[in-house]
Amino acid sequence: MTKRLAGRVALITGGGTGIGAAAARRLVGEGAGVVLCGRRAEPLTAVAEALGDAAAVVAGDATQAADVRRMIGAAVDRFGRVDMVVANAGGHGLGTVADTDDAAWAQSLDINLTSAFVTVREALPRLCEGGGSVVVVSSLAGLFSGPAVAGYVTAKHALIGLTKSLARDYGRQGVRVNALCPGWVRTAMADEQMDALAATRGLTREQAYDLVTTDTPLGRPAEPDEIASVIAFLLSDDAAAMTGSVVVADSGAAAVDLPTIAFAHTD
Template identity: 45%
Template structure:
């Protein structure tokens, strides 16, 4: 079999969760390369700013509503003339443990962090099969190792995204579609800010010190910037990743590589 031709970079892309830190950074990264964009989020005001900055079409939508997602994808395909790239950065850190009183939070965490991506995949994959395109889903290091306290639903959802990514890669690879996932650790976004504010209050330290404390045993000794995760998305969607599918790209400064039982030896 000969090497199939691949586009060098995304040309027609849909980005969900685009009002957030990573989503907006990804939109800006692709726009700089000339990609035509449709961006979506539930936060209309912030989404409008991202669209204004990138020349994208903003289509506000609830990413957990299947009918809204169907309408969103139809609008994106109509506007762009097709789709060759979909990057689903939608997500939220919704707390709750295994106690029965947290059942509603658990289901909400699954809706936002898992079910929305599942619904989206079902709508976009026929279009990506037509274009031999790429789908990038968002997991987290919480899907590889236990997430923070009080994040049962979030952790379960992100682990499920990894399984969903691999299954979609297997099922749609023969159709020419690549499906990959990004697993960030902490990133300087609004999603992380809540956890950091809680840590700062608990320890009586500044927000900046809370970020430093959270990264104290991460090999790179820092958390990520949104632009760094956007670069991972751009790579997975590009022709440079033409043989990469079913992959989980961990971008956490090396945190998931560390054996927790050895951190006591760090100097």
């Protein structure tokens, strides 16, 4: 593995599991120091212990400015700087509009959108000091809608608007901001969704993953490490000309013309 990120320091929200944990491993492998943030200390600590002195942990809520400031303070105390942000915290936003009450709507926006907004806002002074880089983890749901996930789809779409606003306003200060839109990724959150689908169809979890990726060109979900490699690229100087970009890593799902799928299944 290259050391493209040697000497740099990243804040990673949602760093205890899935894409966040994989990103931490990848960035440390590329020479970076990382500070992991999440609401639960246990998974964060487990990830950090495996990474040794290159990782620090701050248990907290990425929607709360005070907690994000503690995260930034921990990065400065431990490593002396903040160069990168992976705004990865997020969660469900289930239900149609009619089924979503005010509390559920607010929660979906908080965990998926406000978490990224607050984290990047609080980190901007540090990022502007030496030219920083941000990856906002949106979703394929930031480009397309799924059934009965109105809160999630809305928040993930909004993350792309946040990315473009940040890119426009802070590019001249040397800050690059790009959005990443994964499709299905084999994570604990996706496992829960597969289990729910499997229960309704009489399938196993693996059969459910097969079902949701049947019509994607690669025919499989991504692995967290594959998404982490895209994050590392976007943070690195290899992507120096990219800001305000929306990068899709979805096993090819967005390349499929859904109305023509029926013509492909004629046997």
